[in-house]
Amino acid sequence: MGKQSTRENKTIYQICREEAGLTRSEASEKMTAVSDSKIEKFEYEMQEPTPYDIIQMADAYKRPDLCNYYCSHKCEIGHRYVPEIEVSDLSNIILETIASLNEINPLTTRLIQIARDGKISDDEIKDFAFISNKLDEISLAIDSLNLWVDKTAGEQGLNIELLREEKNETEISIKKCLRQLQLPCPSFEGTEKRRLYRLYLVQCIYQI
Numbered sequence: 001m002g003k004q005s006t007r008e009n010k011t012i013y014q015i016c017r018e019e020a021g022l023t024r025s026e027a028s029e030k031m032t033a034v035s036d037s038k039i040e041k042f043e044y045e046m047q048e049p050t051p052y053d054i055i056q057m058a059d060a061y062k063r064p065d066l067c068n069y070y071c072s073h074k075c076e077i078g079h080r081y082v083p084e085i086e087v088s089d090l091s092n093i094i095l096e097t098i099a100s101l102n103e104i105n106p107l108t109t110r111l112i113q114i115a116r117d118g119k120i121s122d123d124e125i126k127d128f129a130f131i132s133n134k135l136d137e138i139s140l141a142i143d144s145l146n147l148w149v150d151k152t153a154g155e156q157g158l159n160i161e162l163l164r165e166e167k168n169e170t171e172i173s174i175k176k177c178l179r180q181l182q183l184p185c186p187s188f189e190g191t192e193k194r195r196l197y198r199l200y201l202v203q204c205i206y207q208i
Contacts, residue, residue: 014043020061030060064150085143097141104134
């Protein structure tokens with residue numbers, strides 16, 4: 001295990017490396033085209049890492065949350081569109097997700113009504129704003145769950161490929177079920193498309 005520095009105000013890059021038990025030299029060996037001197041510059045804020053460097057460190061330190069940190073703190077686009085995700089334990093994530101889904105489920109019909117014509121009129125804004133906030137909560141819970149999965153895959157050897165295969169098969173089965181029941185598969189446009197469609201599927205399953 002690498003010797004830990006005693007200096008105060010360590011950067012997240014140094015903290016993650018030390019928690020992984022790696023010296024800068026050992027960390028560099030786990031990366032491609034990232035030298036130990038470059039790692040030192042990142043840690044002492046003498047040089048800003050690139051997205052490539054962040055991915056290398058995230059993989060080497062088994063800290064996928066580094067990617068979220070970089071996007072939400074260092075990237076100008078991320079400042080606007082990427083929320084900071086807190087790493088939590090699975091039980092808390094599941095409870096928060098279920099609570100958010102229970103709140104949003106009664107509102108899915110109204111949301112579909114609003115989104116069906118691809119426009120939001122003035123009389124729909126109030127309902128849409130409320131629902132949008134709830135969608136943000138669900139989105140954060142889902143992102144937190146995905147981050148937990150990535151972190152667990154690195155720490156505990158979670159079979160990530162099997163998980164992806166099962167998720168793909170589940171999505172195919174749901175779409176097949178909708179076709180058999182002759183339920184419509186709407187085509188939502190815009191930034192809410194993915195979340196709207198997932199909520200629509202949830203609603204259809206509840207109806208089944």
